Amino acid sequence: MDGRTLGCGAVAAVTTVRHPISLARLVMEKTRHVLLAGDGAEKFADEMQVERVENRWFDTDKQRAAWEKARAAQAESGATNGRGYADTGATNGRGYADHYGTVGCVCLDSHGNLAAGTSTGGLTNKKYGRVGDSPIVGAGTYADNATCAVSCTGTGEQFIRHAVAYDISARLAYLKQPLNEAVSDVLRKRLNPGDGGIIAVGADGTIVMDYSTGGMARAAADASGRREVAIGSSKP
Numbered sequence: 055m056d057g058r059t060l061g062c063g064a065v066a067a068v069t070t071v072r073h074p075i076s077l078a079r080l081v082m083e084k085t086r087h088v089l090l091a092g093d094g095a096e097k098f099a100d101e102m103q104v105e106r107v108e109n110r111w112f113d114t115d116k117q118r119a120a121w122e123k124a125r126a127a128q129a130e131s132g133a134t135n136g137r138g139y140a141d142t143g144a145t146n147g148r149g150y151a152d153h154y155g156t157v158g159c160v161c162l163d164s165h166g167n168l169a170a171g172t173s174t175g176g177l178t179n180k181k182y183g184r185v186g187d188s189p190i191v192g193a194g195t196y197a198d199n200a201t202c203a204v205s206c207t208g209t210g211e212q213f214i215r216h217a218v219a220y221d222i223s224a225r226l227a228y229l230k231q232p233l234n235e236a237v238s239d240v241l242r243k244r245l246n247p248g249d250g251g252i253i254a255v256g257a258d259g260t261i262v263m264d265y266s267t268g269g270m271a272r273a274a275a276d277a278s279g280r281r282e283v284a285i286g287s288s289k290p
C-alpha cells in the first residue's frame with residue numbers, strides 16, 4: 055500500500071508466484087482493482103510475466119513437520135482451538151502460537167511517503183480457500199501519509215475482525231494517540247493475548263515493533279544510524 059495515494063494492491067490464494075508482493079504491486083499499478091485471488095491472480099501473473107515456481111518450491115522440512123504435527127493434534131482432539139481453526143504448529147501449551155511466519159515491511163522515505171507490504175503463507179493447517187489478514191487492506195496492512203504505515207502478523211481472523219491496521223491509523227487521526235500507544239492498545243485491549251504482533255512507522259519516523267506472542271523476529275533501521283535486529287522475547 056502506498057500511503058501517498060492510498061493506492062493498494064493484493065493477491066490471495068496464489069500457489070506458484072515466487073514474490074507475491076511484486077504481483078500485488080502490479081495489481082495496484084496496472085489494474086483498477088485492489089485484490090485478485092486464486093485462478094484469476096495466477097492468470098494475471100501469467101500476463102505480467104512475474105517469476106513463477108513449482109508449488110513444491112515453497113515446501114520446507116520445518117513447515118512440513120509443523121503441518122504434520124498440527125494435523126495430528128487436530129485429529130487427536132477431533133477439534134480446533136475453540137476459535138474455529140487450528141493455529142500454527144508452534145503452539146505454546148496455552149493454545150496459541152508463539153511465532154507466526156508472516157513477513158512484513160513498513161517504511162518512510164525522505165519525502166514523507168509511507169508504504170507497507172505484508173506476505174504470508176497463512177496459518178498452518180488452515181482450511182482450503184482460507185484467506186487471512188495479510189492481503190486485506192485495513193486488516194493486516196495499511197499506509198496513509200497522514201498517519202502511519204502498519205503491517206501485522208498473527209491470527210488473521212482476529213486482525214480482520216478488528217480492522218487492526220486501519221484502527222491504528224484511525225487512532226492517530228482521530229484520537230491523536232501516539233503510535234506506540236495506539237499499537238499497544240490494539241494488541242492488549244482489542245485483541246486477545248497471543249494473537250500476534252505489529253510493526254509500524256509513523257509519519258514522523260517513529261518506529262514501533264510490538265507483540266503479544268512469545269516473540270517476534272524483527273529489525274529496524276533509520277537515517278540517524280539506528281540499526282537493530284531482535285529475535286525472541288527481549289522487547290526493543
Ligand code: ASP
Nearest residue numbers: 154155156176186208210
Ligand atoms: N496473519 C497470517 C494469517 O492469518 C499468519 C501469520 O501472521 O503468520 O494468514
